[in-house]
Amino acid sequence: MGDVTFDNVRKEYDDTTAVEGLSLDIEDGEFVTLVGPSGCGKSTSLETVAGLTEPTSGSIYIDGENVTGLPPKDRDIAMVFQNIALFPHMDVYDNISYGLRLRDTDSDEVDRRVEEAAEMVQMEGMLDRMPDEMSGGQQQRVAIARAIVREPAVFLMDEPLANLDAKLRVHMRTQLQELHRKLDTTIIYVTHNQEEAMTMSSRIAVMNEGELQQFDEPLECYYHPKNRFVAGFIGSPSMNFIEGRLTDDGVETDQFTLAIERDLQGTETGQAVTVGVRPEDITLAEGATFETDSGPVDTQDESELDGTYSDPIEVVTDVLEPVGDDIYVYTRFPDEGERGGSATTAAAASDADSATGVDTDDGSVEAGENASEERLLMSIPPMPDMSTYEAEGQRTQIVLNLDMVHLFDGETGAAITHGLTPAAASDRGASARAEGD
Amino acid sequence: MPPETQGQTTATGGDDKNFVERWASGSISNPERTYKVLFYIVAISFLVTTLFPFYWLAVVALTPQGNLTDVGLLPNGFNPSAFVEVFTTVPFHVYMLNSLIIGLLTTGLVLLLASLAGYAFGRFEFPGRTPLMLIFLAISYFPPAAFLLPLFELFTANITFFTLPGGSEVTSPMLFNGPGALVLPYSALFLPLSIFILTTFYSQIPDGLEDAARVEGNTRLGALFKVIMPLSAPGVATAGVLTFIAVYNEYFFAFLMTDGRVQNWATIVWGLLSYQGRFQTSYNLMAAASLVGVIPIAILVVIAQEKIVSGLTAGGLKE
Numbered sequence: 001m002g003d004v005t006f007d008n009v010r011k012e013y014d015d016t017t018a019v020e021g022l023s024l025d026i027e028d029g030e031f032v033t034l035v036g037p038s039g040c041g042k043s044t045s046l047e048t049v050a051g052l053t054e055p056t057s058g059s060i061y062i063d064g065e066n067v068t069g070l071p072p073k074d075r076d077i078a079m080v081f082q083n084i085a086l087f088p089h090m091d092v093y094d095n096i097s098y099g100l101r102l103r104d105t106d107s108d109e110v111d112r113r114v115e116e117a118a119e120m121v122q123m124e125g126m127l128d129r130m131p132d133e134m135s136g137g138q139q140q141r142v143a144i145a146r147a148i149v150r151e152p153a154v155f156l157m158d159e160p161l162a163n164l165d166a167k168l169r170v171h172m173r174t175q176l177q178e179l180h181r182k183l184d185t186t187i188i189y190v191t192h193n194q195e196e197a198m199t200m201s202s203r204i205a206v207m208n209e210g211e212l213q214q215f216d217e218p219l220e221c222y223y224h225p226k227n228r229f230v231a232g233f234i235g236s237p238s239m240n241f242i243e244g245r246l247t248d249d250g251v252e253t254d255q256f257t258l259a260i261e262r263d264l265q266g267t268e269t270g271q272a273v274t275v276g277v278r279p280e281d282i283t284l285a286e287g288a289t290f291e292t293d294s295g296p297v298d299t300q301d302e303s304e305l306d307g308t309y310s311d312p313i314e315v316v317t318d319v320l321e322p323v324g325d326d327i328y329v330y331t332r333f334p335d336e337g338e339r340g341g342s343a344t345t346a347a348a349a350s351d352a353d354s355a356t357g358v359d360t361d362d363g364s365v366e367a368g369e370n371a372s373e374e375r376l377l378m379s380i381p382p383m384p385d386m387s388t389y390e391a392e393g394q395r396t397q398i399v400l401n402l403d404m405v406h407l408f409d410g411e412t413g414a415a416i417t418h419g420l421t422p423a424a425a426s427d428r429g430a431s432a433r434a435e436g437d
Numbered sequence: 438m439p440p441e442t443q444g445q446t447t448a449t450g451g452d453d454k455n456f457v458e459r460w461a462s463g464s465i466s467n468p469e470r471t472y473k474v475l476f477y478i479v480a481i482s483f484l485v486t487t488l489f490p491f492y493w494l495a496v497v498a499l500t501p502q503g504n505l506t507d508v509g510l511l512p513n514g515f516n517p518s519a520f521v522e523v524f525t526t527v528p529f530h531v532y533m534l535n536s537l538i539i540g541l542l543t544t545g546l547v548l549l550l551a552s553l554a555g556y557a558f559g560r561f562e563f564p565g566r567t568p569l570m571l572i573f574l575a576i577s578y579f580p581p582a583a584f585l586l587p588l589f590e591l592f593t594a595n596i597t598f599f600t601l602p603g604g605s606e607v608t609s610p611m612l613f614n615g616p617g618a619l620v621l622p623y624s625a626l627f628l629p630l631s632i633f634i635l636t637t638f639y640s641q642i643p644d645g646l647e648d649a650a651r652v653e654g655n656t657r658l659g660a661l662f663k664v665i666m667p668l669s670a671p672g673v674a675t676a677g678v679l680t681f682i683a684v685y686n687e688y689f690f691a692f693l694m695t696d697g698r699v700q701n702w703a704t705i706v707w708g709l710l711s712y713q714g715r716f717q718t719s720y721n722l723m724a725a726a727s728l729v730g731v732i733p734i735a736i737l738v739v740i741a742q743e744k745i746v747s748g749l750t751a752g753g754l755k756e
Contacts, residue, residue, distance in 0.1 A: 052648050073654040085645035089667050099653035146653070156652075 001030045002063055002153030002186035003077075004049060009058035011044050011210075014348035018044040021058070022211040026188065026203075028063075031180050033189045035197035036233070042190045043158055045207070049188060050156050051075050061154055073102075078147035082159040084139045086131040092118070093127040106241055117149035119263035120179065137168045144176075148183065155187045161196065173200060194234050198222070198320045202251035206230045228413035231276050237328060240282070240376050242275045243278050243410065251275060251407065251420075255315045255333045255374075258405060260420045272410025280327065281404040282378040285312035292320070297383060297391070308421045310405075315376060320391050326379045329391075331398065333374060498725035499557035505720055519725040526719070529726050531699045532708030536734060539616055540684045541705060543623040547631050547680045548673060550624070555635030556661050570636070577629035581753070584622065588642055592618045592694065614701040618694040625685050638672030639665055678741045680733060705730045723725070 011019040019041040026032045026334035034042040046055035051072035058296055059068045065131050067290050078099075089344040096117055100110045118124045121141040131139055140160060147155055157176075159170045177200055180187055193198055197204045199219040206221060206229070214226040218234075225231035231239045246269055250260045253275060267273075274407040289296045315331035322328075380397060407416040452461070464471035497505070497513040507513050523529050527568050557563070558570055590596055592612040600606050611619040644667045651659035666673060688706050697707045709730070712722045 050648070050652055052651065071656065072648075072651045073656065077652065081645045081649060083643060083645045085643070085649040087649070087664055087668075089670075098650075102654040102659075147676065150653075302716070382510040 001060075003246070004154055004186060004188065005061040006011040006048075006059065006397070007043070007059045008217045009055045009060065010043065010046055011041070011048065011053060012056045018412065019048070019055070022207075022210075022212055024205060024212065024215060026186060028186055029184050031189065031202045032175075032192060032201060033197040033201035033204045034072055034207060034415055035191055035194055035204055036213075038192055040086075040207040041210040042192075042207050044157055046132075046156050046188060046190045048077075050077055050079050050304065058305055066394060075086050076153040077156055078150055078152040078154075079156040079158065080140070080143050080147050080160040082162050084136070084143050084163065086139055086143055086146070088131050090131075091127065092131075092134075094121065096127075096146045096149050097147065098226055103150075112151050114145075114294075120148060120182070121175075122144045136164055139170065140172065141175075148179070151185075153186065155185055157187060157189045159191050159425070160189075162191070162193075170197075195236060198232055204234075206233060208233070224415070224418050225406065228276065228408040228415075228417055230273055231408065231415070235278055237377055238281050239276045239278050239380070239406070241408075242277075242374060242376075244270045244275050245410070246273055255362050256310070258310050258400065258402065258420060260407075261419075262417060262420055262422055264407075267416060272344045273416060274408040274413070275402050276408060277376075277407035278404065279379040280326075281401040282376060282398050283401070284310075284378075284380065285397035285399045288312065288397035290396040292383075292391040292394075295383075297380065308402045309399040310402055312399055313397055315396060317391050317394040318375065318398060322382060325382065327382050329378045329380055331376045331378060331396075331430050333376075334395065446491055449456050471736065482685075491731075494608070494724040494728050498721050498728060502719060502721055516721070519721045522730065523726045523729060526722060527711045527726075528699050529708045529729065532577065532703060532705050532735070535699070535702050536653060536685055536704040539619050539702065540681045542616060542620045543627070543684045543738060544677050544681045546624045548677055549629035551628055551635050551672075551676060552639075552661060552666060554628075554632045556665065557640045558632065558636040559638070559640030560644075560665075561640075573629040573632055577626070580625055585689070588622055589613075589693065592621075601701055614695050614698075616702050619684075619690055619702065619704070620692050621631070622694075623687065627680045627683055631680055634672055634676045634679075635669065638669035642668055674741045678737060681737065685734060696701075 004024075006022045006024040009019055009022045010017070011059070022041075022045055024032075027146050034045055036042050046051055048055045048061070051067065051070055051074075055068065061067065061077060062077070087098065088146050090098065093114060096112050096114045100113065105113075113122065114127070118127060122143050123138065123145060126134070126138070131142070140163075143160070158365075160176075161172050164172060171194060176187075189197075189200065202219060203216060204218050204221055205215045208229050213233075214221055214230045216224075216226075221230055225234060228241065232241065242253045242255070244251050245265075246267055247257070248269055250259050251273055258275070284290075284297070292296075314334055316334050318330040318332055320327055320329055343427045376398070402420045404418075405420050406418050407420070408414065409416055474527070478542070495509070496512045499517060500508050501514040501516040504513040518735055554573075555575045558566060570663060589610045594608050594611040596609040598607045598609065610617075630642055637660075646664055646668070647660050649658075650664040652656065655663060686704070687704075691704045695701045695703045695707070697703045699708070704728075709726055710721045712726065
């Protein structure tokens with residue numbers, strides 16, 4: 001059994017706090033991912049479970065036992081490291097069997113278990129290789145075999161796939177999930193890659209600046225982010241944010257107004273809020289289009305528009321990024337002078353890099369709340385005939401799916417509501433959660 | 438003269454170049470050749486200066502006792518039996534054994550202590566680390582003679598630490614004429630260098646490997662001796678070889694910390710000196726014994742070189 005509990009774990013270094021009062025209950029057999037940007041304390045948290053780092057205060061329990069002061073060897077854990085950390089002076093067999101031999105396991109038993117573990121990671125027949133004779137993927141598989149051979153109560157994985165190339169990473173992801181199904185052992189997995197977290201875990205713990213932001217199932221974090229950070233971190237490309245304020249019958253930003261048909265408790269008129277909307281919840285307005293070098297982008301299929309949509313919002317296209325199954329369209333709001341005029345001055349200030357999150361600035365924003373610099377990222381289905389993606393400076397109209405618009409408190413970033421229509425978003429979230437199970 | 442001007446001179450010189458001009462233009466167009474020649478000149482002069490003493494020892498050793506006053510570049514006569522007499526006149530093999538044992542004991546002790554110190558210095562941040570390291574290094578530059586008198590007093594049981602209530606005194610142990618009288622000062626003298634070498638090596642072993650060893654079931658010390666030390670084999674070999682050679686070669690303490698009798702742990706130094714009798718000095722035997730005494734070191738260097746060259750840390754760890 002390997003349930004793991006973090007009880008108010010805090011880790012301070014000389015001048016910084018790496019982990020700030022982390023409390024988590026991880027059940028036996030769960031695949032939990034700690035995810036967050038670099039330096040958010042996720043690796044430190046994992047090291048406190050491993051016993052490689054002593055928490056400043058708080059306790060760690062594994063299988064109900066307080067292991068806070070125990071050395072790593074007495075915790076019944078195994079760990080896979082980002083830098084693989086195979087012992088370079090030992091062959092594969094010696095690497096895998098190292099822990100067993102340290103525990104004076106009978107040599108026939110060692111042979112049998114090493115065989116089994118090697119088979120599970122498909123490395124049988126390579127037991128006499130040295131680590132430097134193998135590829136990165138093979139080395140990582142040996143490292144995983146070294147972890148599973150001892151049959152520990154908990155597996156700890158610290159970005160084990162980070163050093164592998166993209167294709168291998170996706171492959172190993174599937175293998176790890178298969179392994180988890182076979183072994184049914186608790187896995188605590190650390191990554192900064194939200195996609196890995198979303199695809200592999202039964203629950204994810206999103207961390208930022210040492211604090212736990214949300215601990216939920218992946219789709220719950222996606223559809224019902226607890227705050228603006230989680231909303232922006234989970235999902236790729238990330239959510240658009242536009243600053244605004246509450247009015248009597250909706251939310252108003254510098255560019256558009258959205259009606260709210262929902263009771264928002266604990267809010268007051270005039271309160272500053274952040275509107276969050278994912279790129280996939282923005283579509284072209286009915287009848288709206290824009291020209292590319294290889295023809296106009298068609299109006300969306302009527303069937304796509306199956307929600308409650310906002311009034312059309314005027315935007316100017318900026319950069320198009322085809323990614324295969326989607327086209328990402330970076331748009332910005334027209335300047336005052338441009339409004340209703342011709343859209344010739346478009347591309348001047350475009351900066352594709354800064355467009356992934358609307359909250360990223362480029363130099364010209366220094367002039368204050370220059371709202372026309374804010375961008376919206378929209379994802380649209382690809383056009384089969386499209387050959388080039390030059391469409392900068394095209395004026396068009398978009399609509400937001402009101403079921404899927406999130407509101408966050410402008411001050412604290414805490415979520416106010418998910419969906420502006422009555423109960424719409426929560427329905428969708430719930431059905432998605434059912435699918436997830 | 439700068440190369441360009443030299444080049445111009447030869448260009449205008451036409452066919453009637455003299456030897457120097459030909460050589461100069463040749464080495465400008467093909468500098469590799471000149472470097473090669475220079476390399477051989479330097480290498481050969483270095484080899485001659487280092488190997489000639491050995492050759493001279495061999496010449497002296499092979500020259501019969503009576504002809505020693507007239508030795509040229511070739512031995513005056515041929516007397517290989519000197520290499521046997523070396524062991525029959527004096528138990529030189531026992532002197533060698535003493536030296537080897539003291540050398541190995543010191544090397545073992547130094548590597549053990551320097552490993553622990555190197556681990557702390559190389560892998561931990563702690564207050565006062567740099568000053569402490571500097572003090573260690575400073576100590577290694579003290580002249581050993583400065584320690585001799587106090588150490589001699591200490592090792593001959595002449596220091597009273599304190600008097601017990603009953604009147605009996607606790608004095609320093611009697612180490613003179615024993616291996617301790619040599620191993621202890623040697624270890625202290627040669628530790629700083631080894632600490633310095635091992636600190637450098639141990640600090641370069643990635644943290645991940647130590648963490649992995651600890652997760653797999655090692656204590657910190659276990660990780661040090663099973664993972665960090667084997668991976669630092671070149672550094673350990675370097676520190677060990679340097680220590681062993683220094684101890685094997687040492688004269689000052691070796692001469693003063695025993696009375697020179699072979700059963701009292703006298704080392705090779707005493708063995709060599711014992712060919713010097715009251716009435717005659719057997720220079721040929723001294724030379725032969727010197728050559729025999731070099732053999733263990735020669736073997737050690739050949740073996741250790743293998744170890745040092747084999748880069749054990751290669752691969753296995755990304756970044």
